[in-house]
Amino acid sequence: MTLSVDIMHRLGDFAVEANFESAGRLTALFGPSGSGKSTLINLIAGLIRPQKGRIAVDGRVLVDTAAGIFVPMHRRRIGMVFQDARLFPHMSVAGNLRYGRWFTPSAERYANMEAVVDLLGIGHLLDRRPAKLSGGEKQRVAIGRALLASPRLLLMDEPLASLDEARKAEILPYIERLRDETKIPIAYVSHSVAEVARLASEVVVLSQGKVSACGPTEAIMQRLDLLPAEERGEGGAVLDARVLRHDEAFGMTVLGSPAGEIRVQRLARPTGTPVRLRIRARDVMIATERPAGLSALNILAGTIAAVRPGIGPTVEIAIDCNGAIVLARITEQSKHTLRLALGRQVFAVIKTVSFDSATTGAGLPGEADG
């Protein structure tokens, strides 16, 4: 799937000017509030008509102002999950789920009720009224409803933003499943580094209505300068790791990553499960010799691949560990004292306790342990 967007839309003195192309499984539209992400997604869904530009999904033109094309939203076959689930209050959960099916031409119906209900774990909710659901359940039903309309593209507009941390942790695994087990491409709006790092394969960074960067998640998450100020501390390396084994004696899990083995607190995930690991740059220390007598358990050997000025009196140091980049954010002073420079052999040190569920991803609730 390729989503290509090239549009200009002005709202008062705020203008969204976006030009990007993405072919990712899950493309994140990422930026602080007021950066135009939601406007952009509404433009793609057809809720807003752009003043100028062109939007196409897989070569199918949805909008082209120059050619006078504007496909109305009900013919776009683009599923949308809103921040406020927007379930129809006068229908049961099952009624909500079936709604979009009616309007899908039978030849294009690929979504299967049972499979979707199973994927999202909402089987026990079917007879209930939306008002009787928790926030997390509502959002899962809303995702199911959008899927059952058999969309060509699924848009998610900050689906977790109005939920508390526990509810977020409840839904994230389902979105991961959606990304990995279905073929529907997803565009996901978010302002949270944790969500984007965990879910996205590609990131489009927006700021003040413009695209400031666009690329693979691993590359974007290391560009701390691109992240919104309040989220900067969350930035760092994103590594695709796998559960190697569990250390039951100490309650730990050993992950195999391209940068080396990393020990984190016990994860409720079976051996072999892929884990997308985020190592916050601020959590990484640098040693010039392999440290001894240190409590930190994770020590990765590597060479300095880049040194960039950071925000304030800090520098960002990219360490190449077996080809994977680990990013460290340290002070100018440390860099000076340790004489850190390009090509130098160093060790990245990360405490096990600095990893939490936001950086390792919690398992599906109720999923088999082991």
Added chain:
Amino acid sequence: MNWLLDLTPDEWNAVRLSIKVATVAMLASLPPGILIALLLARGRFWGKTLLNGLVHLPLILPPVVTGYLLLLTFGRRGPAGAFLAEHFGIVFSFRWTGAALACSVMGFPLMVRAIRLSIEAVDRKMEAAAGTLGANPLWVFATITLPLALPGLIAGAILSFAKAMGEFGATITFVSNIPNETQTLPSAIYTFTQVPGGDAGALRLTLISIVISMVALVASEILARRVGRRMDIE
């Protein structure tokens, strides 16, 4: 209780006629009522204020004036009346259908107002969500807007019915007071008060009208509550 139900055939006719007229008036004004309410709630067009004023006119004008205007337009020699009689065989003047027309016109502003308010209260975000699921605007209206506005629809229908049950001025001006044809409950009560010894009859009919109104009101209350509970809007 016996003396209450011991009505003369003419009185029974007045009761039956009133219910028939009010029911027909209510049902006939529902489709145009919904359409006009939708236009006023959602439309943006030139002359909206004018349309709004026109709809509300029967509420402000003396009923006699409305009745007289109906007589001028829908009477046998009126432009609309002559046309309808000639082409469709529909005659309003001095018929029960005329009473129903007068009642629906008088109740129309109340009905439109209730429906308009409930349509305005419908969350347009719900409609947008239905649109992204593939529903075209007509389906969105039928499956989302209308069901969500149902409590207002019921309220509007009941108001129209209640107004029709009590309508007097416009009806008597337009279609007069003919027993068995246009003599509704209010007209019958009025007739009783005009003749000596009519007090008992007037009282009987008065009590009957109170009972009918109460039943309609309670029924609408139950219906609205059931709809509200089904929707459980947070």
